[in-house]
Structure formats: C-alpha cells, structure tokens
Amino acid sequence: MTSELSDPGNLVRRVDVDRTSPVPLYFQVATQLQELIESGEIGVGARIENEVDLAERLRVSRPTTRRAIQYLVERGMLVRKRGVGTIVAHPSVRRPVELSSLYDDLVAGDREPRTEVLDLRVTQASDAIAQALQLPPGTEITWIERLRYASGEPLALMRNAIPRTVLEPAREELAEHGLYVLLRRAGHVPRIATQVIGARSATTAEARTLGERRGASLLTMTRTAWDAGGRALEYGSHVYRASRYSFEINLSAG
Amino acid sequence: MTSELSDPGNLVRRVDVDRTSPVPLYFQVATQLQELIESGEIGVGARIENEVDLAERLRVSRPTTRRAIQYLVERGMLVRKRGVGTIVAHPSVRRPVELSSLYDDLVAGDREPRTEVLDLRVTQASDAIAQALQLPPGTEITWIERLRYASGEPLALMRNAIPRTVLEPAREELAEHGLYVLLRRAGHVPRIATQVIGARSATTAEARTLGERRGASLLTMTRTAWDAGGRALEYGSHVYRASRYSFEINLSAG
DNA sequence: TTTGTGAGTTTGTCAGGACAAAGTATTGAC
DNA sequence: GTCAATACTTTGTCCTGACAAACTCACAAA
Numbered sequence A, B: 001m002t003s004e005l006s007d008p009g010n011l012v013r014r015v016d017v018d019r020t021s022p023v024p025l026y027f028q029v030a031t032q033l034q035e036l037i038e039s040g041e042i043g044v045g046a047r048i049e050n051e052v053d054l055a056e057r058l059r060v061s062r063p064t065t066r067r068a069i070q071y072l073v074e075r076g077m078l079v080r081k082r083g084v085g086t087i088v089a090h091p092s093v094r095r096p097v098e099l100s101s102l103y104d105d106l107v108a109g110d111r112e113p114r115t116e117v118l119d120l121r122v123t124q125a126s127d128a129i130a131q132a133l134q135l136p137p138g139t140e141i142t143w144i145e146r147l148r149y150a151s152g153e154p155l156a157l158m159r160n161a162i163p164r165t166v167l168e169p170a171r172e173e174l175a176e177h178g179l180y181v182l183l184r185r186a187g188h189v190p191r192i193a194t195q196v197i198g199a200r201s202a203t204t205a206e207a208r209t210l211g212e213r214r215g216a217s218l219l220t221m222t223r224t225a226w227d228a229g230g231r232a233l234e235y236g237s238h239v240y241r242a243s244r245y246s247f248e249i250n251l252s253a254g
Numbered sequence C: 001t002t003t004g005t006g007a008g009t010t011t012g013t014c015a016g017g018a019c020a021a022a023g024t025a026t027t028g029a030c
Numbered sequence D: 001g002t003c004a005a006t007a008c009t010t011t012g013t014c015c016t017g018a019c020a021a022a023c024t025c026a027c028a029a030a
Helices: A008-012 A025-038 A051-058 A062-074 A102-108 A127-133 A171-176 A179-185 A204-210 B008-012 B025-038 B051-058 B062-074 B102-108 B127-133 B171-176 B179-185 B204-210
Strands: A078-081 A085-088 A113-124 A140-150 A153-163 A190-201 A217-227 A232-241 A247-252 B078-081 B085-088 B113-124 B140-150 B153-163 B190-201 B217-227 B232-241 B247-252
Touching (some): A025 A062, A051 A062, A113 A171, A127 A217, A127 A232, A153 A179, A153 A204, A179 A232, A190 B217, B127 B153, B127 B217, B127 B232, B153 B204, B179 B190, B179 B232
Antiparallel strands (some): A078 A085, A140 A153, A247 B190, B113 B140, B140 B153, B190 B217
C-alpha cells in the first residue's frame, strides 16, 4: 500500500543543496525545509520524510540532516517522536522574533512612528541606573529622553541610559531610527533583557506631554538589555498611553 | 609558560561520566559543567578546557563534548568563539525559567497566596474565546473565575477557559494549586504562550472586588497557551491591582 | 610605529557507521 | 475475538576521522 500519506518523501522533492556555497549544508537544508513549511507545501500535521531517506536523497550525511531538522525543532516548527517520525507543528507554537523595539513594531504595524528628541547628553550614571546596568556608580552614560508619536499622536515618553562606551548616538540618528537599530548597527546585539511592566496614573506633567487626562492609566516599562557576553547595553524607563498601546509578548519554554 | 590562566583544564577536573547510567553522556557532562559554573568554581569570564582535551580526559568523543557545551551555550551559560575558546558568560544572560504562573511566583516570593473560586462550570465557548483558543465555536470548555489574594489582600481577578478535554479541575484543586500545576499534573506541558499586557481604570464592580478606589489603574493580561503539538491549553483574561503587582519578563533572542 | 605574514590554537562543519530505545503494525496462540 | 509476543520503522546516542575557518600571537618588513 503506497498511498500519498505513507510516502511523505514526495512532499520535499525540491530540496537541494549547493556544495560550492559557503552556507553550511545543514543550514541550506533547514532553510529550504522552513520555506516548504511556511509556504504550506507541507501542511500542518503532515509527516516529513524520515532522516535516513532524506539524507540519502540529498546526498548528505545523516548527522547533517539531523542538524537541519534539529534547528527547526528548536524553533518550534517541527515536532519529533521516536518510532513515529517528524511532523509539522501548528503555526501557533512557532517561536517568534523577540527583543524588537517599539519603533520596529510600529513600522511593522503601519503606524507611522515619529520621534522627538527631548534631551540628549552625556552624564554620570546615578546609583539606581548604575545598579540596573550593573556598572560602577559614576560611569559615563548617554542619557536620552524621547517622545514617540504614532499616526500623529503622542504615544510614549521614553528615557534611556546607555554606557558611553557602547553608543553615543547623534540627535538626527535618534529621530530617524529606533534605539535597537542603532545598537545593532554599532555591533551590539542584545541577547537577553529583563522587563518589568506595570501601570499607574499619569501625573499632571505626563498627562500634558502625552495628551491624556490627568489621572489616566499609563503603562510603565523598565528594561535592561545585555549582549551575549553579559555586557549591559541599555537601561530604559518608559511610559505608554494605555488607551493607545499594549504589550504583546510571546513566551516559550523549551 | 604554564600559568593557571593558560591551563583552564585544572578547573574541571572533577567532571566524570558514568557509562552504566541511562542518562546520556552528553547530558551528564553538561549537568556537571553547569554545576561547576553555578557553584562559582569556574568563574565568570574564565575559559573552560578546550573541546579536544576535555573529550580526551573524559574518554568521550569530541561530538559528545561538543553537544554538552552546545547545550549550555543555548542556555546562555557559555559563549564560544572560534580560535579563542569557550568562556563562562555573565549570570545575567542566563536564560530564565519561563511560563510560570502567578501562583508559583507568589509562592517563590513568600507572599502567601490564597485562592477563592468565584465560579466553576462547564459551558460552551463563546466566539471570542473559541477564536483565542483556535477551536470551533461551541466547543465545551471549563470556565473558571478566581480571586487571588497575596499576604491577605486581594491581588487579581482571573477568568480562564480550558478545553474540557484538556482539564476539568475540582473546586478544591483550584483553591489549593495554581492552574499551571494542575495542567502539568494532567500531562499538559505549556510550551508557548502569547500574552497581551495593557492597563485601564477599574470599573466600580472591579474596584469593590479588589479593594481599590474607583478609577484606580489596573493591569490587564490576556493569554493563550499551547503545548508542543499546537494544542490550545488555556485562555485567560486577568486584571491585577497595579498598586500591588507588576510583570517581570525575561526575553531572550538566540 | 605600524603593517603584513605565518604558525599555532580552537571551534565549525561534515562523513559514515553502529547500536539502543520507543513507537507501530503484524502475527500467532488461546 | 482478545491479548501477548514479534518484526519493523524511526529517532536517539555515540564513535572515529578529516578538513575548514576564525582568532591570537610572534616576528619581520616598511
């Protein structure tokens, strides 16, 4: 009995590798499998070809095939079961991109971000900020205060501290780009961040700046971000208009 | 020149493997390395023995050693650099435990949680809830409303919907344990969740239930959680007293 | 002083093979 | 027909061996 279902090999026929490319073989295989899954050519719940056959057909070793599949398993796109096979997971368990910045989110959501730089100066870290960044008190930092608009309306008041040795951005750069874009451009890749999200009522000054009624609910967020080496990159203390913004967070365990 | 620094091998001498154990070799090595790091016996920034020597000393193959190290790299405990070596990362980049529940957090923080079950019944999912859980409308769900106290004071009002086929907890269980404990006990391991966190002012009824002033700021959180197979486990819509609670979230990109 | 050059070290990629463990499906005894 | 034993499939673990790429450092040349 050779039905379509019992022969999942036919679903991944167009995967092929280029041995002249500097891109690792396992990554080529993983990328092409990912495309087949994301395009829907291999449907949710479908079984993909088993490791041994796939390796043979692509003329790569089984460890290479395993590594490609493992790569996608870690991203939640595939689920493996010993004795059963490897199946395509439901799209809702696919691990999302994380650690993006507000600016990127707004651009992606077509909400026309605009940034007004209220303050920009080099100063010494206060004790609280030094502690958050786990740096010695008095370390020189770049202090930034920005007002972020979306679709023409004020959305958030953002205060950030960045070690001077990490980044000292120009006013124009801050008006044009999100902070995380500037960090990455300077070669600092945030790997992990701790955020605390809370809420409180707006003070009179905040209400005026953000165009809210006095006492309106505000979302607060403080964050510290580090790179892979444990170097502190950024501390931020932001307030958002709760009527216009909420945080969407994707968590994964595994 | 054979200084302490140029011979990091001496730091991991007590790592050893047991070939009679059913625990995989790579995992034994990883666990023991992890203990050495967490106990501080290998300090932050210190280089660990290189793969080849470590493999030779433990009498395991290099791929096995690599896999153990890779395991810790993915958890942010080690950082690898080609041509340089593998060093112990700063503790702040170590990936945290995620997807824990409020109850667990409160227990961990010594805040004496107590739960009052306000409502518990089996009903049909509304369109909104069915959509959040990605189930057909009208699917039978367990509907739960709870009031959570911490240190004797009301903290949060929690409404949850769980597919009946996933869990149908008893009132006493809900009063005794967090929802995630019950889910895990029933064999449902949450792997990924989407949360939306916002804020708004309390209605009169909410203020009365939670012991706040009318118009006080509340934190709102809606969440849907899935297991590794993409099966929806839980939908929740919670409100927290912003004066008593905030969310701490650890994000990682890697 | 600065700039290449080359040797040495360390991690990254890949092959091919072997056996174990956990499922699924089939078969045979009762 | 039911249930247990068996065969088969598929992923999991582990090995040896080989070469490539990135980095450090010492040393020579400009």
